[in-house]
Amino acid sequence: MIRSGMFLACIGLIGSFAFGCKTSSNGEAAEGGAATSASAQVAETVTLNGAGSTFVYPMMSRWSSDYQKVAPSVHVNYQSIGSGGGIRQLTSRTVQFGATDGPMSDDQLKEAKSPVLHIPLVMGAVVPTYNLPDLPHAINFTPEALAGVFLGEIKAWNDPKISAANADLKLPSTPIVVVHRSDGSGTTYVWVDYLSKVSADWKSKVGMATSVNWPVGLGGKGNEGVAGTVRQTPGALGYVELTYALQNKMPVGHVKNQAGGFIEPTLESVTAAAAAALSKIPDDLRYSITNATGDKAYPISGTVWAIVYQDMAAGPEKTALMNFLRWVLRDGQQSCAALNYAPLPAELIQKANAKLDLIEPAGK
Numbered sequence: 001m002i003r004s005g006m007f008l009a010c011i012g013l014i015g016s017f018a019f020g021c022k023t024s025s026n027g028e029a030a031e032g033g034a035a036t037s038a039s040a041q042v043a044e045t046v047t048l049n050g051a052g053s054t055f056v057y058p059m060m061s062r063w064s065s066d067y068q069k070v071a072p073s074v075h076v077n078y079q080s081i082g083s084g085g086g087i088r089q090l091t092s093r094t095v096q097f098g099a100t101d102g103p104m105s106d107d108q109l110k111e112a113k114s115p116v117l118h119i120p121l122v123m124g125a126v127v128p129t130y131n132l133p134d135l136p137h138a139i140n141f142t143p144e145a146l147a148g149v150f151l152g153e154i155k156a157w158n159d160p161k162i163s164a165a166n167a168d169l170k171l172p173s174t175p176i177v178v179v180h181r182s183d184g185s186g187t188t189y190v191w192v193d194y195l196s197k198v199s200a201d202w203k204s205k206v207g208m209a210t211s212v213n214w215p216v217g218l219g220g221k222g223n224e225g226v227a228g229t230v231r232q233t234p235g236a237l238g239y240v241e242l243t244y245a246l247q248n249k250m251p252v253g254h255v256k257n258q259a260g261g262f263i264e265p266t267l268e269s270v271t272a273a274a275a276a277a278l279s280k281i282p283d284d285l286r287y288s289i290t291n292a293t294g295d296k297a298y299p300i301s302g303t304v305w306a307i308v309y310q311d312m313a314a315g316p317e318k319t320a321l322m323n324f325l326r327w328v329l330r331d332g333q334q335s336c337a338a339l340n341y342a343p344l345p346a347e348l349i350q351k352a353n354a355k356l357d358l359i360e361p362a363g364k
Contacts, residue, residue, distance in 0.1 A: 059243075115310040183211070
């Protein structure tokens, strides 16, 4: 279950936070060959700037707390502004790294003008969450129902396309109030990537991007904005990262996967989706794990990437950032499950470390 306390406080805050980062000073080699002696490599106080994904904000908060204990000399100011904002700030070189839940498009990579690398950090689930009190258990959603609701074609909770999958639930005639992101969002990217795969109408009418022209609905800024709007709006249906729903004690729907099962979003079902996609991951690590095959795969699963310039200038910031990212790929993975994120598979960690070697070889 999600930890309470400091993390609950963190979720409501959009903006910057500071956390220290420095890898272990014992001189051990990290998994994939990464050196971990940040104390020898970063001898002065360094401030890094990063921005992007709200999806990863709870996990970043945990990493910041854990890593600051061993890395007080390097501070990272991370702005939780949405993946689209992170991509824009990286492109304008106002930050050292971005964080995004949707990989940059070919056009965005061209706009960056220098090679940008995608470094997977963690995986998680994007979930349908709703405001219908007093139901005895979770609502089952088919792909057709989710696409129909967000296209504005299904307008009430007792519509046959929803009730057919929930024969034991007495769904009301309450109008459905669609809630979506108002900002550029990797969480949106995962959601519409899924809808584009399961609905030809969605793909042709709306499409896939970090920001789309929504046919219907109310907008909320960040995962926390969507969660707050759903909680305050009777009959609402929105989408958020799993951690936000659980921390706010919001109901989470089960979604029908390719194998025909209604799957609860959990650490295990996200891992199952990742396992099914591993053999299809391209060399540039821009991939999708939505609508994955497999009996136990949760179909709206996604990845958070750090995006960094391959030609990052040598200096303390570069060294500090490489140390932090290698720590995330090794020690940081151990705390993912506590916040209902899925750690990266070992094969993907190896591929991510190889990408970092293009910026700064392991052990340098």
